[in-house]
Amino acid sequence: MKNIVLALSCLLLIHCNKSGVAEHSVKADLFEVISEDEPISPVAPPNAVSEKLAPDKGYETLSSVSKKTDTLSKKIIKNGDMKIQVGDIKKSQSQVNAILKSNNAYIQKEDFQNTDRSENLNLTVRVPHKNFDVLVNSFSDGVGSVLSKNISSDDMTEEYTDISIKLANKKIYLEKYRDMLKSASTTKDMLEIQEKIRGLEDEMDIAEGRLRFIDDRVNYSTLYISLYKEKVRSSATSKIGFGSRFIDSLTEGWNFFVGFLLGVVSLWPFFLLVPVVIFLWKKWKSRKAKP
Known part of the structure; x- marks a missing residue:
C-alpha cells in the first residue's frame, strides 16, 4: 500500500x-x-510643414558640403585707379589700346571731356586677374606721367563660402519640399508647400546671382584709367594780361547788368499790382477816418 x-x-x-x-x-x-500583433501607436502629425523635414539627412549633407567648400580657392577681387598726364590724348589712347590687346583686356566704359583747361579721357577697363599687375606696370612705364595710383584687394572668400553653404542647404530642402508636394493630401498642405518652394527658389536665385557677380569680379579685375592733358595757353593766342582781364571784367559786368535787368522786367505783373494795392489801401484808410 x-x-x-x-x-x-x-x-x-x-x-x-x-x-x-x-x-x-x-x-x-x-x-x-x-x-x-500589437498595433504601433500612430505618430502625431507635425504642426507645420517645415517640421516634416527630416533634419538628420540634410545636416549630414550640409556637413559634407561644408567640407567641400573649405577647399575653395581664394576669392580675391583686385581694383585700381590711375590718373596719367599725357602730351597727346589720341596718341596715348592708341598706346592704351595696344596694351589692352596684349593683356586680353577690354574697355567696359569710355568717357571723354574737353574743357577750356584740359582734355580728359576716362576708361573703365576689365582685365583677367592674372594680367592685372602686368597691365598696371605697362601703364606706369610707357604711356605718360602717373599723377596718382591706387590699388586695392578685397578677400571675398568668406562671403563666397558662406553663400555656397547656404545655397547647398536650400537645394537640399527644396528637394525635400518637392517630394512632400507629390505626397500632399490636402489643398492647404499643397499651397503651403508651394509657397515655401517659391520662397526658396527666390532666395536661391539671389544667392546664385551674388556668386556669379563675385566670380566675375574675381576672374576679371577692374582698373579705372584717366588720361589727362592740360591745355597750355600761349600769350600769342590768349593775350593773358591786364588789358585782357579788364575787357573780360567789363564783359562780365555788362552781362550781369543785362541779366539783372531782364530779371526785373520778368516781374512786371507784380509792378502792375502795386498801384492797385496802394489805391485800395488809401480808400480803406479814408473810410476809416470818416466819423
Missing part, C-alpha cells in the same frame, strides 16, 4: 510539472503573438 501511494505521488508530481511547463510555454507563445 505504501508503495502504491508513493507511485501515485510520483505520477502526480510529474503531471504537475508537465502542466506547468506546458502552461508556461503557452503563455510565452501567446505573449509573442500579442507582441507581434
